[in-house]
Amino acid sequence: MASQxxxxxIVGSLRKESFSLKLARALTALAPPSLQLDVVTLNGLSLYNQDLDATPPADWVDFRDRVRKADAVLFVTPEYNRSVPGVLKNAIDVGSRPYGQSVFNGKPGGVISNSPGALGGFGANHHLRQSLVFLNVSVLQQPEAYIGGIGDAFDEKGELVKTSLREFLEAYIKTFAAWVARHQQ
Ligand SMILES: Cc1cc2nc3c(=O)[nH]c(=O)nc-3n(C[C@H](O)[C@H](O)[C@H](O)COP(=O)(O)O)c2cc1C
Incomplete structure (x- = not known):
């Protein structure tokens, strides 16, 4: 069997009841056996400050190690004011430095945005893609994932109950797994 x-x-919301976090957890159950998902939350990640590059806080080191050892990165994020939430932009900045040592460099990636609204976080999704071009992350292009109407997707236990979304996520993560595998060659 091929290795996993x-x-x-990486989840772009700190909220306990975050839809983005619930989506990330749902994806772990839907991923094919060839792909293991490590859900990385950003609670406690210190703000990036270039003065600390020589003596990075432990939480930066942990975050960078988790991303560095992964074969791929998948962002699951809400949209804040038509852009990327500050906590996620901060995580990108932390992972990208020191200059020349970005933990994102060369990895395959994916972006899933979501919103209770109809547009599914399109603005955040594409602002994030702008940073990922510079960080040399090869982002899966299709299917695009702008998940609108997320408000009725989960029950009170956080279980995914929206069948159409489950089917979409299953197809997405299968395609993503193939994308990641392709980049190992
Ligand atoms: C500061 C702030 C800005 C927001 N801006 C947007 C926005 O631009 N577009 C949108 O669809 N939803 C926006 N929302 C609503 C979020 O989509 C909603 O709160 C969502 O549940 C947050 O994601 P989470 O459930 O993963 O925490 C905003 C929410 C906050 C708190």
Missing amino acids: LNTAV
Whole structure:
């Protein structure tokens, strides 16, 4: 059997009841056996400050190690004011430095945005892609994942109950697994 590949799933919300976090957890159950998902939350990640590059806080080191050891990165994020939430932008900045030592460099990646609204976080999704071009992350292009109407997707226990979304996520993560595998060659 081919060895299992590992993906860091970076969640762009700190909220306990975050839909993005629930989506990330749902994906772990839907991923094919060839792909293991490590859900990375950003609670406690210190703000990036270039003065600390020589003596990085332990939480930066942990975050960078988790992403560095992964074969791929998958971002699951809400949209804040038509862009990327500050905590996620901060994580990208932390992972990208010191200059020349970005933990994202060369990895395959994916972006899933979501919203209770109809547009599914399109603005955040594409602002994030702008940073990922510079960080040399090869982002899966199709299917695009702008998940609108997320508000009725989960029950009170956090279980995914929206069948159409389950089917979409299953197809997405299968395609993503193939994308990640392709980049190992
Ligand atoms: C500061 C802030 C800005 C927001 N801006 C947007 C926005 O631009 N577009 C959108 O669809 N939803 C926006 N929302 C609503 C979020 O989509 C909603 O709160 C969502 O549940 C947050 O994601 P989470 O459930 O993963 O925490 C905003 C929410 C906050 C708190």
